[in-house]
Amino acid sequence: MKIIVPMAGRGSRLRPHTLTVPKPLIPIAGKPIVQRLVEDITKVAGEKIDEIAFIIGDFGPEVEASLIKIAEKLGAKGTVYTQDEPLGTAHAIKCAEASMQGDVVVAFADTLFKADFVLDKNSDGVIWVKKVDDPSAFGVVKLDDYGFITDFVEKPKTFVSDLAIIGIYYFNSAEKLMSEINYIMDNDIKVGGEYQLTTALENLRQKGAKFSLGKVDDWMDCGNKNSTVETNGKVLEYERENVAIFPDSSKIENCMIIPPCFIGENVQLYNSKIGPGVSIGNNTKVINSNIDNSLIQENTVIDHGNLSNSMIGNSAEYYGVSREISLGDFSVLDFVSNKRNN
Missing domain, CATH: 3.90.550.10 (Spore Coat Polysaccharide Biosynthesis Protein SpsA; Chain A)
Structure with missing residues (x-):
């Protein structure tokens, strides 16, 4: 066949x-x-x-x-x-x-x-x-x-x-x-x-x-973004018992992770609440953030994010506020600096 x-x-x-x-x-x-x-x-x-x-x-x-x-x-x-x-x-x-x-x-x-x-x-x-x-x-x-x-x-x-x-x-x-x-x-x-x-x-x-x-x-x-994020959550739920929450290469400090979640290799999580329904790709760093029902890809940085029903691409950077967002690869969105400058 x-x-x-x-x-x-x-x-x-x-x-x-x-x-x-x-x-x-x-x-x-x-x-x-x-x-x-x-x-x-x-x-x-x-x-x-x-x-x-x-x-x-x-x-x-x-x-x-x-x-x-x-x-x-x-x-x-x-x-x-x-x-x-x-x-x-x-x-x-x-x-x-x-x-x-x-x-x-x-x-x-x-x-x-x-x-x-x-x-x-x-x-x-x-x-x-x-x-x-x-x-x-x-x-x-x-x-x-x-x-x-x-x-x-x-x-x-x-x-x-x-x-x-x-x-x-x-x-x-x-x-x-x-x-x-x-x-x-x-x-x-x-x-x-x-x-x-x-x-x-x-x-x-x-x-x-x-x-x-x-x-x-x-x-x-x-x-589209909404259906893809929803599908990510469904697949995580179906594979709840097979999803690796803490790969050996990950660094997780002072965090709450609510299953089901997928955490990739070399992910760094600090002072954050992650899940449910969240996938985080390899080499991504999340600091001081709350994220649920979202799809985050590889080599990305999120700092002070409060994200839900969001999709962030590869090699992106997000700094800031509560938001439902769709941010593409190699993009930077910085609300923290904007606040400091105003």
Whole structure:
């Protein structure tokens, strides 16, 4: 089996954090989003993963090397393809056509999930869904009385279903899927100006393919700052017993740490209250601060911060007051100096 991971999106809703780091490589509870995604799929796949193919934008050689390493740690071959233009979900998969052989799981790298399922090898494919309040923002499915999918609808303007496709799919024949993707691209069949995977799925269904439904216990979005911070908290809660609170390399003095939290290597914490729901990346220093439900990345300094529902990037500095904040990499925000100067 292979895993195909389209991840070329710009992550514009998560800026400024995606200006220097691709969204799928932003850490959640100490691990990049894409690493967590492929690890979770590998656990539930029930068989060996031979190859993990990543479809990326122009992310640079360091990102490519890190993705190859993620695949190899799972005992799989790592392959990287480039999507030069954002022409839709079907176009992204087309970029990895050389790896589209046999049975595959296609998983878009902007979401995490919690589930305990077994792949249904008796159907032509499995589409994982979750009930949502506003289906107009998603691709959705309709079902027959036996639980098989009867329709795929991309971002319906009127209500047809509240079962949203979460971006994880299983296909027992990658070749059949590629045939439909090539057809819609050769005939320039677009929805919303893009080549959509749901169009290819609907074509397969009309030709007799049977798609069964997969359900997840939790679907965790990483689309913007608020949802990413919320997802960080959920993952910490799910992994409460496995999260290392005090690595040997950390220095923690006069602090209260309320689980669940993730504390990285070489973190320094002084005179602070941390948690719950906080991740602090490697080599970060926190002084005289209260932080809860927040995601703090690596090589960052926080002094006199009183932060909640906040996300602070790599190599950033924050000095100051009570605030919900989203501060990008290499940024400095200093309220203490401003007070002194006024």
